[in-house]
Amino acid sequence: MEHDWVLYIAAFSTAFAISNVMTPVAKTISLKVGAIDYPKARGMHQKPMPRMGGIAIVAGFMLTLLLLYRFMEHNNPIQLIGFILGAAIIVILGMIDDCFNLRARVKFLIQMVAAAVVIATGTRINVVLWPFTAVLKTFSIPITLLWIVGVTNAVNLIDGLDGLAAGVSSIAALSIMVLCVLTGDELSVVLTATLAGSCLGFLPRNFNPAQIFMGDTGSTFLGFTLAVTSIMGVFKGYAFLALAVSMLCVGLPIFDTTFAMIRRAATGKPIMSPDRGHLHHRLIDRGLSQKQAVMVLYGISLLCGLLAIFIACKDEKILVIALLMVFVLSFVIYFFNHFKRNKE
DSSP states (O other), rough: OOOOOHHHHHHHHHHHHHHHHHHHHHHHHHHHHTEEEEOOOTOSOSSSOOOHHHHHHHHHHHHHHHHGGGSSSOOOOOHHHHHHHOOOOOOHHHHHHHOOOHHHHHHHHHHHHHHHHHTTTTOOOOOSSSSSSHHHHHHHHHHHHHHHHHHHHHHHHTTSSTTHHHHHHHHHHHHHHHHHHTTTHHHHHHHHHHHHHHHHHHHHSSSOOOOOOHHHHHHHHHHHHHHHHIIIIIIIIHHHHHHHHHHHHHHHHHHHHHHHHHHHTTTTOTTTTSSSOOOHHHHHHOOOOOHHHHHHHHHHHHHHHHHHHHHHSSOHHHHHHHHHHHHHHHHHHHHHHHHHHHOO
């Protein structure tokens, strides 16, 4: 299909501008409602920070969709409505959490409701072309639910350094956008371009030294949107391979969250309990500055995104094996580093 590149550029630029302009407004709102992040023992900042900056990201995203909606091709408007309703639930949940610090279990249950709204309006991971179709077809809805809630929380958990979640999410969004261009899904291209623009518009005031944090309002919205757009645009185009390329696009959050859960389970801690064992914490503890650690993680995210795009354009069988080897190697390196650090 022919792509409307003017529309894509307009979506990115408009979202960038709105998000950038709205960031000071989000800071003012955060201060007025008491959404303040105070210094913690495992935290990286030394002074109270407004933490509802995600309002700017959401405003940039939603207002851009409103402005450009009539120029977009939307074969299934119900699917888009379901996404917007689910995102609204996530944003409201994030705003409440930024003000009152909700329990993890409550947040998890409401995230499942938001994911269920998306699934009910037709956005599901299609397993028809996967191996073992007869077995997996029954689990299409649970697999979709797990993907959406999992990615939502994965992005939320990496939001530990100035500019990290915004930068990593923008890289992931642009990677998914390229894959959506390849599959020919215009709506998903617009959504991911808009998300990338919103993230990058917020980044100047969120990069170290940050003036404002995105909070759960922003990080959970980013994770939710990345998860849903990957289903809408990527999963339908690459069959079973879509799982591999989609996981790579958000590889850093998924990798870090997976090992955080393994680490906590191995030590008998609740898997959702906070700690200082995330990859960004380890980089800081090894002597890197916040900016250096963030740039390293940007690089890892970019490599994962490029690998996803490369895989999508090549022979599936060989590259799936190569992908598995990358994950195994990453697993070995991670635990070698972990045990070495403990011995020291």
